[in-house]
Structures are given as structure tokens and as C-alpha cells.
Amino acid sequence: MSITHITSLSLEDITSELSQNILKERKNFPLRSITIVVPSVNMRSWLNLNLARISGLCANLRFLFLEKALEEYFHFRAGLDYDPFQRTFPSQDAIQRKILTFLIENLNSEETKFLGSFLESIPRAFSLSAKLTSLYKDYELNRSSWIQSWANEKGLDIPSISHRPTPFPKEDEYYLFQKKLYQKVFLNSNQPSTLIQFFLKEVFKNPRRSPQDSLHLFCLSNLADTYLGILESISKKDKLPIYLYQFHTGASTKTESLGPQRWSNPQIHISSKIVSIPGTISKNLEDTRIYPEKLSALKNLLKGEIRGHNVENFSGDFSVRFWNAPSSYREIESVANDILYKMNQDRTLTYLDFAVLVTDMKVYRPAVEWVFDGGILLQTKVDADPIRKKIPYSLTDINANEASLLYRGLMNFWEICSGNFVRKNDLLKLLRNPLLQKKIRIHSEDVQELEKLIETSGVRYEESGRENDTFQISNGLKRIRLSSILSQEAAWTKYKISQIPLESEEYSLHLTLFWETVLKVKKDILSFFANETIRWTSEYLKVVQTSIEELFEFSEEYEQEAKLFHSWLQSLSEWEGIQLQNPEQGISILKFLTEQVFNQIPYRKGAYLTGGVTISLLQPMRPIPFKHIYVLGLGEGKFPGSDDISQLNLRKHFREEWDISKREIQEFLLWETIHSAKESITFSYVGKNLQEDKTFEPCSHFLEIMEFLEVKDVVRLPLHSYSIKYEHTLRELKQGLVSYDFARVWVNGKRKDHPVLDRFQNPDELIKNHSDLSRSTIDVKELSQFLSDPLDTYLKRKLAMYLEEEYAEENEKEPFYLDAIEETHILKKVHALMIPDLVLEKPWVWDQEKIVQAVTPILEKEKFSAKFPASVFGKIQEA
Structure with missing residues (x-):
């Protein structure tokens, strides 16, 4: 069978042709499931709607991406068992894990020597592994002759499907490093290590079974050289009916023009490659629709049909x-x-x-x-x-890391797990997460009060080795808990605790439960990092899953977050077996993995094309x-945008005709x-x-x-x-x-005559309405922020759910000096003791010694309340 190449500049006409071909096929094979390869989920949604509208087709259609369709096809062709829900070859995450493992283990090897200290930083090594993962797949798809040569050096056979070999780049340290890494990681056996290697090996073998299906490729762009070679091969050798539907004019010669018509050159290469295959049947569907004159002239320009036009005719055309x-x-x-x-x-x-x-x-x-x-x-x-x-509206193409509550919660928690120091602000960000609030049964309306209670307690951080420090979070929560069960006098005289006012005793219970949960989950996550060499086992990954489930709850209201959680766990499982050197590397990998996974997960709002x-x-x-x-x-x-000019990109040295930037x-x-x-x-x-x-x-x-x-x-x-x-x-x-x-x-009309004024001129409507709602309060800091930038403060307060959090540089460590407000607060207490003596006829006795005696118990309470600097800085402030 040959390739049928259908081109048109009307997606509706192409879809109509697709439906006709499917109906013809169903007359001969009514029970066969038709495979349609689509470029995106969005296109699948559009086809589902329009195939049903055009010809009533809505059942027994399979929409796959090209890589998945070829994987299924070659397994069937080779007589191998295939389970679409089980990975036969490593995913991109698993490939990246292998590369990162190599980089960590070969930190001081000859191949990586030119990188210097670059690999000593785990963030840099992780970033490099992600870049190399992408580049190696790119080489397999567009430089298969390189892969063949590298395999031959190892005594292995991986055929090249390119119609001509691509010259090798200069053999500098970047080329030798990438070649050696690929040979050691992916060319260590006769069995294919990646999915593309499997395609390259199988395409030259004779089929054990002859697939009876057809393949419909709908509006794919940027078809790589390897894919084009595979399609050509299976159409000839396997007699597979292939239908390629291309949104294009059908032109097969690249334009040398510098005008907008050159923008279609990537599709011209695909068209010329398909047309050059012997036996290809080409069919171009002309778009006969009538468009507005100005829009029609622009479309003709893009097609390369430069026709004369009168600009005066465009004066009323918008x-x-x-x-x-x-x-x-x-x-x-x-x-x-x-x-x-x-x-x-x-x-x-x-x-x-x-x-x-x-x-x-x-x-x-x-x-x-x-x-x-x-x-x-x-x-x-x-x-x-x-x-x-x-x-x-429907909003697509949002990455999950921009909108997911789970992503924010995980990233906040990894910060808490990083090292022995926990910042108060990281804890507050975690407390604001609705997924955590559901888990520990905190009402959303109580969160603001809990935050104020933490601020009132004076805590700043939690750090091991400073257990007696009043600024410690654990000590602050202990003061809050005791304040709910002790009287003010008993709390101070027996335990030296300055009582913290509580609006509800439940608040102290909520905070205690929250803090204990965070500490337990952190301990569980770090429990596997006791050994010098850390290896992620399946048991450890199970602990990670259980720990996160103890921290967050995914109710029906947050069903989408539950799906993201399972996607994250699936990606995390691909990293089983990686060996790290210390706990810091483990948490860093968890952090970077979370960011990378959520950055790749699509997130949408509303029903696409129907919302x-x-x-x-x-x-x-x-x-x-x-x-x-x-x-x-x-x-x-x-x-x-700009092209990739990185030294790591070996393709930039020689550009092939099929390369698309x-x-x-x-x-x-x-x-x-x-x-x-x-x-x-x-x-x-x-x-x-x-x-x-x-x-x-x-x-x-x-x-x-x-x-x-x-x-x-x-x-x-x-x-x-x-x-x-x-x-x-x-x-x-x-x-x-x-x-x-x-x-x-x-603003611009005659406001005096506007009927809306009547609403504000009725005296009966000026009667004050008494509300039962309690008065809301704001602190001085909020007032200061509002006065400096009213709109910015209002948006952050009211629309935090829409805006990305800004990590403000705040002083989270213990205070080294008193600000004006705190100093005034202490002086106010001292003045309250001094002022009554002003009206007495006795001599004035408030000398320095008397003032020190009065100030000492006040400062003692302030210190135990974590509101006064400690150590040498406290002595300076006392003086």
C-alpha cells in the first residue's frame, strides 16, 4: 500500500476527508477500531466534536500520539506482548535518572573533568541531566547516523534510517562527553535501551505478523527525520495504508522569499519528503470559502500567491x-x-x-x-x-505548577525539610494550604486567627541545638498551649510564661496538631537518609507517599489535585534506585523533581471548545x-523566541534540511x-x-x-x-x-442627570445598618503596606488565589534590636508606673536605680514572651 497525502488550508475540509476514509474502511471492516494520530489533546477534543457533526462518527475511534501508536504497532508486528498501561521501555524520567546517576558517580572522571566543579552542585547536575535527556532524544530522532556510529564503536548494531549521514561536529570536550555518556548508559547491551532505538532496530526486520490496521496521521507538524523514515519504510515493507492529513497548500519546494510565505517552510519539507516517496497519492483540497478582502489578501500572501490589491478597498475592511x-x-x-x-x-x-x-x-x-x-x-x-x-471561557496550557495547591504545599514542605532550620514563614505558607486544612480539620475562616496567634507568640524559627531559645516555634506553641489551661498568675509565677490571649481554646489545639503533624512527616521523610550512601528503594518511595497523605487530604472538592498527586507519584517511582551521597541531595532531588513534574503536567480551566x-x-x-x-x-x-545556542547542542554546528528551529x-x-x-x-x-x-x-x-x-x-x-x-x-x-x-x-458624562444618583439622595437609605459581625482589625504592618501601595496590597489580600505568591525578604531570625513600636510598648508600661508619682507631694524618687528596678520585671516578661532580643543584643537594648 502507498501513502495517501491530503493537504488543505481548511481544517473542516480535511476532517471531512478523514471521515470519508474512515467510513470506506468501516464498510470492509465494520468492527475494526480506527487509529487516528493527533498532535495534541486539544485536537482530539476538536475531532470528537466535528467528526460526530460531519458524519456521525463518534464510536470505536482511537486517538493516540505518534510515539504511542508506533510502539503499539511494532510490538504487534514483532509478535510481542503489549500492555498499553505498562511501560516496555524507560520513560523520560527514568532516562534522566540514569544520566544523573552517571554524573554523580563520575564526578571526577576524565569525561567530566572539563566541567570542573559544575557537577558538585546537585541543582546544576539535575539541570544538566534534564538537558541531556532532551538532547539525546533529539539526536535519536534527527541524527540517527550518529547513534549508529556510536553503537558500532561498541560493537552493537543500531541502524540509521536517514537517507544520508550527517557530518559529525568537532570532536571537542562537549562532543566526547556526550558520546561517552550515551555509550556507557544506553549502549551497554544488544537490547534496545530506549524506545527510539527499538523503532530503529525493528523497522529493518521482517514482520512476524502483518498488521491489518490503517494509520491516519492528522495535522502533525515537525515530523522528525526518523519518523518520516519509519513511515516510508512500513508503507513499503508492511503494505500499511497510511493517510497523512496536512494543513498546508501542498507545495513541495521551499520558498527563497524573505516575506511571510517563508513561515511555511517546515511543512514544505514534510510535503516534499512525502511526495518523493514512490507511489504516494497526493490530493489537495482547495478552500473555496469567501473571506473578507483584507483577510483574503493576507492569506494569499502566506500561500505565496502575491496578487495586486488596492489599498483603498481596505479602508472600510477591518x-x-x-x-x-x-x-x-x-x-x-x-x-x-x-x-x-x-x-x-x-x-x-x-x-x-x-x-x-x-x-x-x-x-x-x-x-x-x-x-x-x-x-x-x-x-x-x-x-x-x-x-x-x-x-x-476555557483556559488551557496552564502548567500545574502555576495553579496547583498540591505543588505549593509540596514545595513549602521541601523547604521545611531542607536542613535543621525551619522558618516561620514557610510554616505559615503551609498552614494556608486548603489541602492541609482539610487534613487537620481547620476551618478556612480560622486560618487568619491562627496566623495572628503565631505572630503574637513571637516565634521566628525552629533550629536544632537551641531548644531553650524563646524564639523557637516549639517553645512558642508550648506557651500558647499552656495559656489555654493556666491562669495568668499561675503561668507566670510557676512556669515563667507570659500568657498569650486566646479567642478560642481550639486554636491552641489546632496549632499543636499542625506542628506535630509537620514534625512527624518531616521525620519520616528524613528517616531513610541515615546511611552515608542513600538509595531510593520502593520502600522509601512508599514512605514518601504515606507521609504526604498524612499531610494533605484530597476530598471530592479537590479531585483534580488527587489526579496530580497520582501523576507525581508515578513520575517519582521512575527514580527508584538512584543513589545519593547525603540527605541534602535527597531533598534537593525531591524539590527539583516536583518542580519538573508539575511543570510538565497540563492544567486547564473550563471545558475546552465548549466552555x-x-x-x-x-x-x-x-x-x-x-x-x-x-x-x-x-x-x-x-x-x-530564540534558538538554542548552547554548547551542549551538537546539532547547531551543521544544519540539515529537516532541522526545524x-x-x-x-x-x-x-x-x-x-x-x-x-x-x-x-x-x-x-x-x-x-x-x-x-x-x-x-x-x-x-x-x-x-x-x-x-x-x-x-x-x-x-x-x-x-x-x-x-x-x-x-x-x-x-x-x-x-x-x-x-x-x-x-466619569465623562453628565453626572447630575444620571438616574443612579437617586439611590444616594433618599434620606431613608442613609440610616445606618447595624451589623452583628465582629469588627475586623488590621495590624500596623498591613496598614503600612496599604499606604505604600494600596492597589498591590488589596490584590494580594483579596486575590491571593489568583496571584503567584511573592517571597518577601523578611527578618525571620531573632530580633537584634527593638523597632519603634515595641520600644514604645515597653516605655508605655514604665510610664504607667511613673506618672502616678507626678501628682504626689513627695520628692521625686525615680532615679536610675529606681527605673532599673521597674524595668527589669517588664523586660523579663518580654524576654520570656520572645519579644525582646536575647544574648548580647538584649544587653545592648537594655542599656
Whole structure:
């Protein structure tokens, strides 16, 4: 059988062709499960929705990623047993573990000598192992001739599938180091050590069984050289029907143009490689849909069809727009208002017709949640009451480390386990975690009171060897516990404890349980680090699991966190057997592993493609069509990124025709995105940083499109949604200069005639309402922070769940001096003793000796309450 190559610039047409091929296959094999290889989970979701809509296909379809599909295929082909739920070959985590073990064991070997002291730091060694793991897979996929040569030097046979060998880079220390490491770790037996090695060995063998399935590859981009060679081989040798659906024009010759049409060069290579295979059947589906003239001209440019166009015809065409925003927040806010305007003008539109694509989700996620979740206080008519309009949306491409409570809890706990020193702030961060609150049965509304109680106790840290220090956390909690059962007089006279006021005796119980749980779990985690050489066994990993389950509880409310916990445990199990030198290395590995695992786990909010406006990064969207698309963050340096110029990257010395850089991948994603827009596309960048008084330029791709369309000026979005610059002329509305914000009407309109004033002019409504709620209090520190930056303090207090915690540099050690407030507090007590003698007729007796006698018991109480410096610093303050 041959390869059938279907190309089109319409994803819907490609999907229709896919459904027809599946239906033909089902006529001959009605019970066969059809395998469809997809590039992402997002594409699988889109196909599930649209295959059912186009042809009613919804059952007996298997969506796999390419690597998994080939693994299953070659196992069946070789007559081997295959369990999709069991790994036959090491995962990327297991491969990284092997590399890190080699680096640790060969710290002073000849191969690593040139790295100097770099490997002595476990964070650096871990980072290097992650980089090498990625590079070795890259070499297997794009430099199989290197792998063949390295294997031959060891007397092993791993064939190369490239149609020509790639020249070797210069044999410097970086090349020799990577070659020796790969040979010692992955070329130590005739059996394949990695999944790609298994593919390379099996593809040249004759099949023991002939698979009867077909393979549908749907809109894959960046097909590596090894994968292309494998597909060519199995189509010829195994007579496997392969259908390759490509979002492309079908062109097979790379363009030498410097214009935007060059952005499709990565797909042109795939197309030319497939077309060159004998017997390939090519089919290009022309997109016959009619697009707005300006958008159509841009699409023709990207296809390489440069046609003459009259700029005057574009004067009333707003299908391609360019925005310059003062901030990412204003970008999102302008998008939200523009969506509401478009839906108001076209009643057939729904939220599902809009997509917002960003270049950096970390930058735009807070703004998205503030605007879309918080809503816009809008007024569509002058005499209408304002309403808060919330826009439903689905947010994808969030990494779990940005949103997971479990990730925050684990990272806080690893900090507590690092060394013999526990900081108070690390303990407070752990206490704020809802997963821990569920476990020790603390109500969320009591957390703030518990924090205040810890602050009142004066504790700062916990450190072994200083058990009698009043600033120790354990001693502070002991004072809190005794304060709940002893009277003030008994506590001081018998135990020298200054009583701490408690609003509820349960608070002391909660804190004691919390502290004992943390200490127990920490002890269990560190229990396996008693020996000089530490090896992670299955028993130890079981202890880690049990310990974390004692610390956090995953109720139904936090079902997603439970799934993340199991994913984390699964990745952790891949590191069984690693040997470390000391406890510090063990905790460091746990910390880096947690960060790496959660950084790789996708996290989403809302139902993708069905939950409202689709908000995503450029990459996983692929060419999914939408009527209106907004591409945000196209600033200079923000897009398309930079290439890997690391000394470790051996591919950079010689570029093959199939090599695709990170920059080219991003360019092609933009190329696809433009073709996926049906009615309009808006490009935007942040042109100002008002806090630092800086201006920025757009990226070169932004300017290229502007130049082609002969657009002289971009639309500058006003600084505020209530700006007077919003005049709402018809042209400005279509350009995107629209704001429904009620504040705009209130600030710039005739406020005296506004009906909203009636609400504040009724005397009956001015009667004070008495509330039964207790008065809330704030401390001086909070007040100081608010006065220095009101908005920042308000956001951190109210929206901490949305914002990333800032690790403020606070003085967590014992105080070396008294601040003005504490000093005033002590003087106030002394003055209370002195002032009554001012009205007496007796001679004034308050000399230095008398003052020392009065101050001494006060200072003694302050010291035992951990509110006065100790040791030599305390004596200086006393003087």
C-alpha cells in the first residue's frame, strides 16, 4: 500500500476527508477500531466534536500520539506482548535518572573533568541531566547516523534510517562527553535501551505478523527525520495504508522569499519528503470559502500567491487589525469589550466563535481571570442600570505548577525539610494550604486567627541545638498551649510564661496538631537518609507517599489535585534506585523533581471548545478554525523566541534540511493561525511599561504584515477603559476602540442627570445598618503596606488565589534590636508606673536605680514572651 497525502488550508475540509476514509474502511471492516494520530489533546477534543457533526462518527475511534501508536504497532508486528498501561521501555524520567546517576558517580572522571566543579552542585547536575535527556532524544530522532556510529564503536548494531549521514561536529570536550555518556548508559547491551532505538532496530526486520490496521496521521507538524523514515519504510515493507492529513497548500519546494510565505517552510519539507516517496497519492483540497478582502489578501500572501490589491478597498475592511496596548491587562480588557460589541452586532455569534491566543500564559493568565471572571461593569444604554457582565471561557496550557495547591504545599514542605532550620514563614505558607486544612480539620475562616496567634507568640524559627531559645516555634506553641489551661498568675509565677490571649481554646489545639503533624512527616521523610550512601528503594518511595497523605487530604472538592498527586507519584517511582551521597541531595532531588513534574503536567480551566471563549497559547491550538481570533503578545523579544545556542547542542554546528528551529516552529504556528481565521484576526502587542517609563516595538512579523497591507499606524488602546478618547464613532468601534465600562459614562458624562444618583439622595437609605459581625482589625504592618501601595496590597489580600505568591525578604531570625513600636510598648508600661508619682507631694524618687528596678520585671516578661532580643543584643537594648 502507498501513502495517501491530503493537504488543505481548511481544517473542516480535511476532517471531512478523514471521515470519508474512515467510513470506506468501516464498510470492509465494520468492527475494526480506527487509529487516528493527533498532535495534541486539544485536537482530539476538536475531532470528537466535528467528526460526530460531519458524519456521525463518534464510536470505536482511537486517538493516540505518534510515539504511542508506533510502539503499539511494532510490538504487534514483532509478535510481542503489549500492555498499553505498562511501560516496555524507560520513560523520560527514568532516562534522566540514569544520566544523573552517571554524573554523580563520575564526578571526577576524565569525561567530566572539563566541567570542573559544575557537577558538585546537585541543582546544576539535575539541570544538566534534564538537558541531556532532551538532547539525546533529539539526536535519536534527527541524527540517527550518529547513534549508529556510536553503537558500532561498541560493537552493537543500531541502524540509521536517514537517507544520508550527517557530518559529525568537532570532536571537542562537549562532543566526547556526550558520546561517552550515551555509550556507557544506553549502549551497554544488544537490547534496545530506549524506545527510539527499538523503532530503529525493528523497522529493518521482517514482520512476524502483518498488521491489518490503517494509520491516519492528522495535522502533525515537525515530523522528525526518523519518523518520516519509519513511515516510508512500513508503507513499503508492511503494505500499511497510511493517510497523512496536512494543513498546508501542498507545495513541495521551499520558498527563497524573505516575506511571510517563508513561515511555511517546515511543512514544505514534510510535503516534499512525502511526495518523493514512490507511489504516494497526493490530493489537495482547495478552500473555496469567501473571506473578507483584507483577510483574503493576507492569506494569499502566506500561500505565496502575491496578487495586486488596492489599498483603498481596505479602508472600510477591518478583518485584519493591529493594536498597541499600554499593558497586557488592557489588551485583555479591550478583547472582552470587542467580543461583546461583535456579539451585539451579530446575533448569530456565540462565545465559541472567538479565540484568544497568547505568547506567554504566565503573563496573561492573571489578566484573563481578572477581566473574564471578575466581569465588566457595563452599560449598553444611557438610561440603563449597570450590570456586571462575566464572559465564560476555557483556559488551557496552564502548567500545574502555576495553579496547583498540591505543588505549593509540596514545595513549602521541601523547604521545611531542607536542613535543621525551619522558618516561620514557610510554616505559615503551609498552614494556608486548603489541602492541609482539610487534613487537620481547620476551618478556612480560622486560618487568619491562627496566623495572628503565631505572630503574637513571637516565634521566628525552629533550629536544632537551641531548644531553650524563646524564639523557637516549639517553645512558642508550648506557651500558647499552656495559656489555654493556666491562669495568668499561675503561668507566670510557676512556669515563667507570659500568657498569650486566646479567642478560642481550639486554636491552641489546632496549632499543636499542625506542628506535630509537620514534625512527624518531616521525620519520616528524613528517616531513610541515615546511611552515608542513600538509595531510593520502593520502600522509601512508599514512605514518601504515606507521609504526604498524612499531610494533605484530597476530598471530592479537590479531585483534580488527587489526579496530580497520582501523576507525581508515578513520575517519582521512575527514580527508584538512584543513589545519593547525603540527605541534602535527597531533598534537593525531591524539590527539583516536583518542580519538573508539575511543570510538565497540563492544567486547564473550563471545558475546552465548549466552555465559552477559547483562550490558549499559540502552539497547541494548531489550525483549529474560529470566526474571530486575537493574537496577543507580539512584542519585540516576546515572539518568536530564540534558538538554542548552547554548547551542549551538537546539532547547531551543521544544519540539515529537516532541522526545524524553535523560531521556525513559532513562525509556522502564526502562519497556521492566520489561515484558521474565518472573519477577522487582530494582532496586538504591549507598547509601553508605565511603571518603568519604557516603550517597546512590535516583533518583525507584526511589521511585515503591516507593511504588506500598507497600514501606516496601529490602533492605540487608551490607558483606561473610562478614557475620554473612547468616542464610539462607527469606524472606531470596528477598529476595536469600544468600552462598555460604566465608569466611562460616569466619569465623562453628565453626572447630575444620571438616574443612579437617586439611590444616594433618599434620606431613608442613609440610616445606618447595624451589623452583628465582629469588627475586623488590621495590624500596623498591613496598614503600612496599604499606604505604600494600596492597589498591590488589596490584590494580594483579596486575590491571593489568583496571584503567584511573592517571597518577601523578611527578618525571620531573632530580633537584634527593638523597632519603634515595641520600644514604645515597653516605655508605655514604665510610664504607667511613673506618672502616678507626678501628682504626689513627695520628692521625686525615680532615679536610675529606681527605673532599673521597674524595668527589669517588664523586660523579663518580654524576654520570656520572645519579644525582646536575647544574648548580647538584649544587653545592648537594655542599656
